[in-house]
Amino acid sequence: MIENFTEIFTSPHWVNTLPFILKGLQLTLIVTFVGVFFGFILGSIFGLARLSKSKVIYGIATVYIEVVRGTPILVQALFLYFAVSDFFGINFTALTAGIIAIAINAGAYIAEIVRGGVEGIDKGQAEAGRSVGLSSTQTMRYIIWPQAFKRMIPPLGNQFIISLKDTSIFAVISLGEVTYLMRQYVGTTAETFVPYIMLCLAYLIITIPSMVFLRRIERRLDV
């Protein structure tokens, strides 16, 4: 035990894992940013669809949201990368599959964030907009959405952090993000402790500042 401890501090793996961490983290961040970006577009569309008076539009949005929220993202990724590509004969790269999976997955959660944000705006705002003569689209665009979006920022930030961590499961589809690379490192060196600590630190170095940043924004929005 004690021998192990001294070994840890002198371990060469702290430094040796670094290039893999940096390389993997790049891909992790790309998949997260691009995925959440498209997830926000999907979420906005389906979130607003959930507020639609049309039963059909509402129904489609509800099915999407509940199916995605009711299945694990691991299964969604496997389905997309193996089942969908087999069935339709489309060859996704792991990167494309990962981005699509994050977008679809985050989109469902963001849709609920969007719905909540819009519903949270006082009805009088829409009435005031309409009574000036704005159309319902204009009222959404100039009056409701800007106010709702402000309220969505904290939960959207949370979703970003969740999605960032979710990318780790794409190791199963051999997307070369940071978790995958670290597992490979462990596989070739047979060293586990230090590489996995480094992997944890890799995520924390992004998530902790994000959370601090978010809390600061939240406080500013409250005032």
Place this chain on the structure above:
Amino acid sequence: MIKVTDLHKSFGATEVLKGIDAEIKEQEVLCVIGPSGSGKSTFLRCINLLEEITAGDIVIDGESLMDPKIDINELRSQVGMVFQHFNLFPHMTVLNNVTLGPMKVKGISEKDAEKLSLDLLEKVGLSDKAYVYPGSLSGGQKQRVAIARALAMSPKVMLFDEPTSALDPELVGDVLGAMKDLANEGMTMVVVTHEMGFAREMGDRVLFMDEGKIMEEGRPEDIFDNPQHKRTQEFLSKLL
């Protein structure tokens, strides 16, 4: 200019308006009074279709609101509305609250819209507040901005839904003052109010509503000094 015929409005199984007939003439100030729950706000909200009409008809300047081809946005831009809780847009400056309608609905250039809006803000005594956000205004100031916002669309008629009910008593006077100026300029106004002093002084006609019906209508001096209906008498006696 506005003719209301047998207007009915139900929310689910509850009938709130049970057949309203009324006429509002050009340049007239019509005050609607009555106990809470009498349907007076609903009546007002039907006039710019914030509430869907269940049955009956409202005709504004020869256009029926029940006509399926009616352009609701066009109609609403000609009917100004002032709300009890102001409903200013908190994320825009006072000036932008006022310019939004002219720019987006009428397509007026930003420069012209700003000039128009600054004039209107001056008229309600708030030109010095043009570049602040509504959050820093008092209730009375907010309501005067709301009046300027509605006026910016050059409406044919202005609807006021209890415009002073949410205000501290000492701020009521400013808002009523702005409304008086408007009435004196010949604006057609429908005012749902609890301010009997305003109704008496400025109203050309007063409607007394109760339980979704118009119980009595007439000149203010007749309604206030010599109410005919028992419910009107009861309502007015409670106010004294």
